[in-house]
Amino acid sequence: MKILETHNLSKHWGGVYAVEKLSIGFEQGKITGIIGPNGSGKSTLTNLLTGIYAIDGGSAVIDGLRLKKVIAHQNPLFGITRTFQEVRLFEQMTVLDNILVVITEKSVFGALFSKHNKLDEKKAEEALQKVGLWEKRHQLAINLSYGQRKLLEIARVLAMDAKIIFFDEPFAGLFKEMIKKVAGIMEEMRAQGKTLILIEHNMELIRKLCDYLYVMDEGKLLAEGKADKVLSERKVVEAYLGE
Amino acid sequence: MEYLTHLAILFAIYAILALSLNLIVGYTGLLSLAHAAFYGIGAYATAILTTTYDFNFFLSVLIGIFFALILSVSIGLILSKFKGDYYALGALGFNVIVFAVMLNWQNLTRGPLGIPGIPRPMLFGFSFSDNFHFLLLATCYLLLTTGICNYIANSSFGRALKAIREDDQAISVFGYNTHHFKLAIFTVGAGLAAIAGSLFAAYITFIDPSTFGANESVFILSIIILGGLANLKGSMLGALFLILLPEILRFAGFPNEIAAQTRFGLYGLLLIILMMYKPQGLMGEYKL
Numbered sequence: 001m002k003i004l005e006t007h008n009l010s011k012h013w014g015g016v017y018a019v020e021k022l023s024i025g026f027e028q029g030k031i032t033g034i035i036g037p038n039g040s041g042k043s044t045l046t047n048l049l050t051g052i053y054a055i056d057g058g059s060a061v062i063d064g065l066r067l068k069k070v071i072a073h074q075n076p077l078f079g080i081t082r083t084f085q086e087v088r089l090f091e092q093m094t095v096l097d098n099i100l101v102v103i104t105e106k107s108v109f110g111a112l113f114s115k116h117n118k119l120d121e122k123k124a125e126e127a128l129q130k131v132g133l134w135e136k137r138h139q140l141a142i143n144l145s146y147g148q149r150k151l152l153e154i155a156r157v158l159a160m161d162a163k164i165i166f167f168d169e170p171f172a173g174l175f176k177e178m179i180k181k182v183a184g185i186m187e188e189m190r191a192q193g194k195t196l197i198l199i200e201h202n203m204e205l206i207r208k209l210c211d212y213l214y215v216m217d218e219g220k221l222l223a224e225g226k227a228d229k230v231l232s233e234r235k236v237v238e239a240y241l242g243e
Numbered sequence: 244m245e246y247l248t249h250l251a252i253l254f255a256i257y258a259i260l261a262l263s264l265n266l267i268v269g270y271t272g273l274l275s276l277a278h279a280a281f282y283g284i285g286a287y288a289t290a291i292l293t294t295t296y297d298f299n300f301f302l303s304v305l306i307g308i309f310f311a312l313i314l315s316v317s318i319g320l321i322l323s324k325f326k327g328d329y330y331a332l333g334a335l336g337f338n339v340i341v342f343a344v345m346l347n348w349q350n351l352t353r354g355p356l357g358i359p360g361i362p363r364p365m366l367f368g369f370s371f372s373d374n375f376h377f378l379l380l381a382t383c384y385l386l387l388t389t390g391i392c393n394y395i396a397n398s399s400f401g402r403a404l405k406a407i408r409e410d411d412q413a414i415s416v417f418g419y420n421t422h423h424f425k426l427a428i429f430t431v432g433a434g435l436a437a438i439a440g441s442l443f444a445a446y447i448t449f450i451d452p453s454t455f456g457a458n459e460s461v462f463i464l465s466i467i468i469l470g471g472l473a474n475l476k477g478s479m480l481g482a483l484f485l486i487l488l489p490e491i492l493r494f495a496g497f498p499n500e501i502a503a504q505t506r507f508g509l510y511g512l513l514l515i516i517l518m519m520y521k522p523q524g525l526m527g528e529y530k531l
Contacts, residue, residue: 050416052416072412073415073416073420075418076418077418088410089409089410090406090413090414092405092528093402093406097405100399100402101403101406101414102417104399104403106403107423108400108423110399111402111403112395114399156417
């Protein structure tokens with residue numbers, strides 16, 4: 001069952017289309033990969049589906065609900081969360097607060113008349129333990145290493161317990177051990193029935209993790225299917241690998 | 244002793260202004276240059292209501308807060324869509340408009356002539372005409388403000404404000420309507436600034452528009468930059484330092500009129516030195 005779909009989704013900057021009439025879908029409980037050369041529209045697609053950019057044409061269907069406009073602050077209502085291509089932490093807040101802020105009350109009055117409770121603390125601890133950052137919970141995020149920053153982003157989405165998670169190049173710049181850890185977390189999330197959308201350049205990881213693969217080029221869909229099959233298609237090799 | 248009481252009252256008034264502005268600038272990262280406008284609205288509400296309509300001071304404080312809230316929601320609805328320099332300019336523009344209204348709506352404010360004869364507060368027949376008693380009253384309002392600011396800073400709301408300051412687009416993706424939060428904190432800050440205005444009017448017993456111009460907003464901003472952004476103790480320290488500075492100059496042998504002018508030069512110099520060597524202020528955890 002497709003939990004998230006796009007229908008003729010479009011985004012243009014001036015006369016140039018970043019995403020052009022794209023119609024794709026994401027199966028529930030699967031990891032779907034999106035690859036493509038730089039500038040092919042992968043991150044733009046993520047930004048459209050998480051409300052960072054406004055949709056210029058077409059629509060998104062989330063859990064059966066057709067939307068012509070995705071509003072960023074409504075993402076949790078649909079169980080959507082994401083990581084960012086360039087890590088975006090709340091730099092001058094502690095590691096623990098970076099987690100707590102995404103799981104506590106989000107309305108003005110709700111937040112004003114509440115403080116995090118034991119359950120929130122437990123969720124935050126579990127997420128930070130999982131990525132190995134619990135010991136650093138009182139440090140400011142700005143003082144973490146690049147790899148640790150990436151892991152904190154992963155912990156943030158883990159703690160949110162969302163249904164649909166966009167991972168925008170989560171492995172970029174990580175050491176081997178960290179890659180193994182993040183890949184393990186993603187497989188675990190899939191086993192829990194979560195829908196993962198993975199934008200990645202590492203083909204080995206794409207082959208290992210993805211149940212289905214979309215290849216984008218110049219804002220359009222170039223190919224789709226099982227990773228091994230798609231990655232051997234000539235047009236993909238030409239467009240993406242430049243061979 | 245009377246002199247120290249006077250300084251302590253001024254400290255309490257400016258500490259209220261600094262604490263409330265720190266919620267907007269330090270915690271939320273919104274560079275508001277409109278604080279003196281709300282300070283003035285509170286002051287004029289008390290001045291007009293107590294002199295012309297014989298209102299009790301405490302009721303006039305509540306009405307001052309009410310007017311500040313109404314105006315802050317109106318301007319905040321516009322400002323909450325901006326950030327950075329645009330926010331600062333928009334807020335400054337609002338302060339300039341409010342100042343112009345105070346100066347030119349002469350039927351209401353008496354313009355540059357100001358409003359004299361503002362009575363000291365009375366409560367159940369007890370008058371706060373004695374400065375020491377007024378200090379106790381000002382301290383109560385300062386404690387109330389500190390309690391409110393502390394509560395906000397330590398709530399989930401305060402954490403959300405910091406996240407907005409750090410990356411308002413990212414935090415919106417995680418479920419926060421950042422416009423609502425920006426508007427809410429701007430309104431709370433404005434209401435608290437109005438309290439300081441009411442206290443100032445009742446203490447000095449005379450107000451005119453010159454106290455509530457953009458210069459005053461910059462001065463309040465200087466207090467929190469000096470003391471430290473996103474640190475409430477820093478706001479207190481900054482207020483104490485900048486209130487005492489002209490007095491130190493006076494004791495250093497500068498004549499009154501020169502000390503007053505030198506004060507502004509020193510404020511400027513202090514800000515330049517701080518920006519160069521300690522941009523987060525004396526106790527701050529965040530730099531602009």
